[in-house]
Amino acid sequence: MTAPAQRARAAPPGRRVLGALRHRNYRLFFGSQIISMVGTWMQSLALPWLALQLTHSAFLVGLVLALQYLPVLALAPVGGVIADRFPKRSVLQLTQAAFILPAVFLFVVTWNHTVSYWMLVVAALAWGLVQMVDVPTRQAFAIEMVGREDLMNAIALNSSVWNAAAVIGPSLAGVVIAFFGVAPTFLFNAVSYLAVIVGLSLMHNLPRLLQETTRQPVQRRMVEGARYVRRDPVVGAMLVVVAVFSLFAMNRLTLMPLFADQVLKVGAVGFGLLMGAVGLGSLSGALALALMAPQPSGRRQFWVGAGWAAALLAFSLCRYLPLSMVLLFAAGLCQMLFLATANTRVQTATPDRLRGRVMAFYAQAVMGVGPLGATQAGALASFFGAPAAMAAGAVVAGLVIVGVRIFWPAVFTMEPSEMVA
Template sequence: MDAIEEKATQGSTLRHLVRALRSRNYRLFLAGQGVSLVGTWMQHVAMSWLVYRLTGSAMLLGIVGFTSQIPTLFISPMAGVLADRWDRRRLLLVTQTLAMLQAVFLAVVVLTGVVQVWQIILLSLILGIVNACDIPIRQSFVVEMVEERENLGNAIALNSSMVNTARLVGPAIAGLLVASVGEGICFVLNALSYLAVILALAAMRIPPAAKPSQARRPILHELQEGFLYAYRFGPIRSILLLLALVSLMGMPYSVLAPVFAKEILHGGAHTFGFLMTGAGSGALVGTLYLASRRSVRGLGLVIVRATILFAVGIAIFALSRNFLLSLAALALAGFGGMTIVASCNTVLQTILDEDKRGRVMSFFTMAFIGVAPFGSLGAGAMAGIIGPRDTLLLGGLGCLAGAAIFARNLPKIREKVRPIYLRMGIIQEVATGLETATEQPPLVKDR
């Protein structure tokens, strides 16, 4: 009887972990996007190794990272406005098709042997433009795929789990393929992987969106409206600023990873692939942890702790000369980094106004990805001046400072978020918003 009860408990736990999969459209999305993201991570590793093999320059690694991410800073806000206006599924079909064509062109120039660094930089810029449109649209589309609103946080965590499962598998496969047959095959497989998500999007049944109650205004006016909304509301502002700081000072560790793999750990493409897999494994654990949570309650403290763990992981990686220690350090950094991003995403998605969802998620994309190119470029330049180790240590210190500031502002954030959760009634126990698990504050009036 105990064995039967134990199996029932395990089954109940598993259903809780994947409860967002009750929605058919979200199941399709997760399956298609999962295949596509494995190809995306394969291309990321292969492209980084190709650039470093051709040039041996950390600076050029930074430039490639810069060109692939800088469009997000300027284009994502406009894409956020479009996501609030137009059919998000059709927009995603367009962006995924364009991303597939980019991978095809990259495969052609590599397999024909005519590849040059300027071509890689140009194609990285093109992919950056596509992603700048795709990411805020995709982030705001999640709420349309999940039928039960209380499962939104679980859907975001599962989405992050999928990203990091791909991050776990893709780099390892890419490292082996690059070492055995070269980089070109990785780009071919990435191009083919986009078919999965395109077919999944085409198979979805999305009810028509309600027409806006007021006439559309100029794009710049709506963009300004979204910016003022995000800036004036303290919780959104604090989350976006912390994300921007982490992206600027901490996330560029991945840009310098090929330098550590080759120059410090004395390895090759397979070493780089395994290091990225280590970071992905930690990130996957982080997202599974978030998926197991029953509410958004306590996420404020989770964000603070995750930022500290992220900074410590980067620092250990910077100082390590041992492969296994470096692998463990990147697993810790991956856990912290992805927990920060997924937690911030969950909080934002549950507190923002529906008619501004696309615009706020475009600012989320700007903070997380749009700022990253400056970090990539700065890390590449700093590595040439003070060395890669000191560059990462400096980034870790910056993240620790951000965690301290966010922790100091946490009581004010809790106070402003609490009435929103009371009004929305997402789940009864969520009424305390970002409160810690042991805190039960009195109810307050709506703002």
């Protein structure tokens, strides 16, 4: 392990505030992510907007969005094998270069006015296939930049960038589309990946963590990762809890337009306020983790998970906009604290040589089940209304986390020092 990583592991708790930024390699990564994530969020607004203009179909818009994450759900373990087999920095350099291709393709066809819906489908699938490798590699690479002691701080700072870009990117994209059309948003996203490639290229003295060197079939490597998740009672159960919350709590935000229009009757302005409250809560949670530098406590994870479910349940019963915003702020705050803690605890408990594969399962739990969660939430809302769909999801998530706490208490009582592999 390098000297910076050793200093991070030996640093006293009082010095871990923004501790990840003390590492030069992470500062390079952090700075490049600010640029890249803005570009990603610009494209995330431009793609469904373009799909709507071409098809005027809500279903086809949703299909394009779902296709971006379908490869993560189906094939993320393959990406995890790649992350464990090859140097993670090199893999990330290749994925960033690969991300440029669909963005440039979309820029060219929109600029030339030759774009068709099937082209959006191809670009979305291509982006998803790259994401399948990029996500587990990116997650597992964090500990190589900062060490175990500053891992949670790095995750919090990454989340801060993601949430800040979620505000800046779509806003900037809206202005660009209004004045110059949709094509420049794809060009900006393509160029933004160059910042990450440059940042990765400037890194040095990365620790040489244990990697898979034996030539085993991909299927056997995947089975080895799955076997570890199944046999480790804490990691396996935690991934199940995260998947349940992703399925029944996190993706309930797809119901926000219905709440704004039909339940609270506050229109587009109210819809923006509701989504803004969630985003502000998530950003506040990320900044709190980054500035306060707490230890990744399992007990805290349980309480913020329970608070997340309770806030969503209370929101489903609320008919007053200001109180609804407060409850969604609390839900966003708890969501960020819960996921950041889960991410840190899973990575801390996992052996270096398996981290990519385990984080691939984590990516499936957080991102892969997203389209399924949005679909079942919409189906429930169609039959029983948005409040009932929101309440049902919150109750299921709450019952699961309480059940795990009762029947598998080690999941939320074992602390990082006891989980280190």
